[in-house]
Amino acid sequence: MRVESIRYQNYRNLADFTLTPCEGVNIIYGNNAQGKTNILEGLWLFCGGHSFRTQSYRELIQFDKSFAKLECVFYGQERRQTAELTMETGGRVIKVNGVEQKTSSALIEKFCAVVFSPENLSLIKRGPSERRSFIDSAICREKLRNALTLQKYNRLLKQRNALLKEIVRNERLKETLSLWDEQLTTLGAEIVRRRMDFIKMMTERAVVYHKGISRGSEELRLRYVSSFGAEENDDVRTLKEKFLEKCRQSLQTEMLTGSTAAGAHRDDIEIIINGKNSRFFASQGQQRSAVLSLKLAEASVLRERMGENPVILFDDVLSELDNDRQDYLLNELRDCQVFITCCEKSNKEQLNEGKIFYVSEGNVEAEK
Ligand SMILES: Nc1ncnc2c1ncn2[C@@H]1O[C@H](COP(=O)(O)OP(=O)(O)O)[C@@H](O)[C@H]1O
Ligand SMILES: [Mg+2]
Known part of the structure; x- marks a missing residue:
């Protein structure tokens, strides 16, 4: 267009x-x-x-x-x-x-359209929540269902955290936790799967742009960093099992902190240039090039979905x-x-x- x-x-x-x-x-x-x-x-x-x-x-x-x-x-x-x-x-x-x-x-x-503004550099420079929201807003645009899953997940997470705090005062509530875990891990597994699929699709494209911008001298890679050991080829069922297992393992510490230790809300995406995490080791120009490559990859995903060039x-x-x-x-x-x-x-x-x-x-x- x-x-x-x-x-x-x-x-x-x-x-x-x-x-x-x-x-x-x-x-x-x-x-x-x-x-x-x-x-x-x-x-x-x-x-x-x-x-x-x-x-x-x-x-x-x-x-x-x-x-x-x-x-x-x-x-x-x-x-x-x-x-x-x-x-x-x-x-x-x-x-x-x-x-x-x-x-x-x-x-x-x-x-x-796709926009790049200098504030987008925070995608690399800042903490994991910036990168999660970049990916989440992309998957939400992709399907309404994803947006609903994320909404439900965040609501459940709040409720589970509140329950963890209650359990400290009332041990008996511990029995109800498994019900929450069941739902939270089902939704969490789905979100992580969607994110990993999206990242895979983005990476294929971003790599090509980054090679172009850096005239072949740099290799860009994205890696999903899971807080519960999720791996790229895990299916939704495996992801859910891993997430559940992590919940069981972390329960003691979670009761102390009153917060859920692992899950989709604790994951990160590493943006790697020539094998090094760009957040810590890339120059300003390299970081900018990486974000630009991601934006161009986003444009390419949009092109496929809308059937025209953004x-x-x-x-x-x-x-x-x-x-x-x-x-x-x-x-x-x-x-x-x-x-x-x-x-x-x-x-x-x-x-x-x-x-x-x-x-x-x-x-x-x-x-x-
Ligand atoms: N509602 C507004 N009415 C009039 N001027 C505005 C308004 N909002 C921003 N500006 C002015 O626009 C200018 C900034 O424009 P901007 O497009 O950011 O500049 P740049 O050329 O550096 O990109 C500032 O001088 C600002 O005061
Ligand atoms: Mg300006």
Whole structure:
């Protein structure tokens, strides 16, 4: 799919204007705080109505204005379509092909994109919960059933933890624990299986992108690190047995801590570059390349599911990358429409083919 045009009206600091990008790579460059990220954020909103920077759509409305409006013309599902988002202080109106929508989910089915912003580096830099939520949000998007399983698992986990605390005071409650364990491990096994399947699929793709970005010098690998000894080829039944066994073993310590020691909520995903855990041993540029490879892998998974290429939004990806890596992102991502923001003038000179936009104080000019 591709964006043919997007009109911004009273949006953040941007002057009212219509962006008409090309089908390939579009560079948006300018100094800091000029409005580059705002342009990408506006595009991303059409994926489902949520910003990657804020929870509050009121922030999107230009200071002193009462509404903001975005109008997008895009080519998707083999036809030209339109979508419109109006943010008012009182609420939001979403229109797809001229028809008002009750929820933003109509957008999710129509418009697909992948975004990278520097905050995504936390995927490598921070603790396991960041990586779990990356994988979980991916499997939830894949199937509603997965989202429901996760919800139930988290609810049960809370209840089991509460029960553990109770047992300390009332030993007799111990008998009821097996009922909770039965349910928790059934759901947990299912989640871990889905995650491992998804990681396998992601790895196959991310490896290829990472090789490309690093010009063959680095090998990326993802490894699911289980808190109860789950292994890649275990089926759901085996996973459940392992999880149950771990619950039995850990009961004494769990009663002391009042929390469930192992399970889907304690697992991690190692992102490994050339055999070393990237969280501790990779350079800034390597970490960035790994996250970018994962994002491109996510795009490739989306392409398979939606039957079309998602639009790629790269915010500030080029800094900290060497020339070869920048060149790969600017010139070798064929078949996709790409939007890349950057500050360096030199980056636009590296672009072999595409369109360049210069942003200054919210005003946007096409250069090429
Ligand atoms: N609702 C708003 N109304 C007007 N200006 C805004 C609004 N929200 C953010 N801004 C301004 O937008 C600018 C940041 O734009 P941004 O796209 O993040 O810059 P960059 O070019 O560095 O990516 C800041 O100067 C900020 O004050
Ligand atoms: Mg920015």
